[in-house]
Amino acid sequence: MDNLLKNKRILLVGGSSGIGLAVAKQAYKAGGELILASRNAAEKNNELVSAVGHNIETYSFDVTSENEIVTALEKIGKIDHLVITARPYITPALFVETNLKQAQQAFATKFWGQYQLIQKAHGQIRQNGSIIMTTGIAGEKIYKNFSTMAIINSAIEAFCRALAIELAPIRVNIVSPGFVTPKSSQVEKYAEQFPLGRIASPEEVADAYIYLMKSPYITGTTVVIDGGARLI
Numbered sequence: 001m002d003n004l005l006k007n008k009r010i011l012l013v014g015g016s017s018g019i020g021l022a023v024a025k026q027a028y029k030a031g032g033e034l035i036l037a038s039r040n041a042a043e044k045n046n047e048l049v050s051a052v053g054h055n056i057e058t059y060s061f062d063v064t065s066e067n068e069i070v071t072a073l074e075k076i077g078k079i080d081h082l083v084i085t086a087r088p089y090i091t092p093a094l095f096v097e098t099n100l101k102q103a104q105q106a107f108a109t110k111f112w113g114q115y116q117l118i119q120k121a122h123g124q125i126r127q128n129g130s131i132i133m134t135t136g137i138a139g140e141k142i143y144k145n146f147s148t149m150a151i152i153n154s155a156i157e158a159f160c161r162a163l164a165i166e167l168a169p170i171r172v173n174i175v176s177p178g179f180v181t182p183k184s185s186q187v188e189k190y191a192e193q194f195p196l197g198r199i200a201s202p203e204e205v206a207d208a209y210i211y212l213m214k215s216p217y218i219t220g221t222t223v224v225i226d227g228g229a230r231l232i
């Protein structure tokens with residue numbers, strides 16, 4: 001095993017669950033110093049220590065709250081990598097039936113949350129560090145009922161390329177997962193048509209974040225990890 005993540009301080013916002021938690025486990029095993037954050041991560045400290053390992057730090061803050069972000073970042077100090085996997089809540093709906101307030105809230109979490117966090121945290125990222133944002137298949141392929149996620153994810157992909165220029169030499173990349181969770185028989189049936197014939201595990205998606213953190217020459221890029229789902 002290489003030592004590229006050994007003693008690296010990695011702030012994982014959205015790290016208390018799902019893909020973020022899977023990244024935390026892998027990065028911890030690779031010798032990283034993990035800081036897990038989400039709205040309730042500190043309250044789940046014992047559970048997260050059991051899941052990831054003893055030497056983790058946990059912070060509770062909401063990515064939509066500037067005050068909470070600033071207070072937490074002051075305590076966290078310098079980091080090497082910032083990974084953001086905070087997931088917004090949105091009910092799938094046709095555009096004409098979409099609840100505008102809910103769509104704006106999803107934007108506030110997933111787009112403005114990542115934007116605000118990076119604006120506040122980038123000065124704390126050490127040399128050779130990186131930022132990894134998360135988008136999703138709805139930005140790669142258009143599905144009925146997912147127009148809100150399509151525009152949020154596409155906006156983040158443009159934002160990533162802009163940041164790769166403006167924040168260099170900090171590297172800025174994206175992981176775009178396909179179908180991971182929640183599992184349902186309907187999604188699993190649909191996934192049989194994918195070239196790889198199934199949905200992904202959070203661990204398989206986590207591999208892409210680890211790869212991007214370790215790769216010194218990748219910036220402004222989206223790694224799509226969808227088993228070929230966008231091609232059908």
Ligand SMILES: NC(=O)c1ccc[n+]([C@@H]2O[C@H](COP(=O)([O-])OP(=O)(O)OC[C@H]3O[C@@H](n4cnc5c(N)ncnc54)[C@H](OP(=O)(O)O)[C@@H]3O)[C@@H](O)[C@H]2O)c1
Nearest residue numbers: 014016017018019038039040062063086087136179180181
């Ligand atoms: N799962 C999939 O199939 C899939 C597919 C495509 C794309 N994605 C994308 O991948 C990312 C991770 O998804 P996931 O399925 O792993 O999510 P998840 O299991 O639901 O976990 C989401 C994480 O975000 C945190 N969070 C939510 N709102 C937050 C806020 N306002 N401020 C701070 N933290 C917040 C949650 O913790 P708290 O509740 O404690 O805040 C939790 O740690 C998301 O961007 C999602 O859109 C997922």
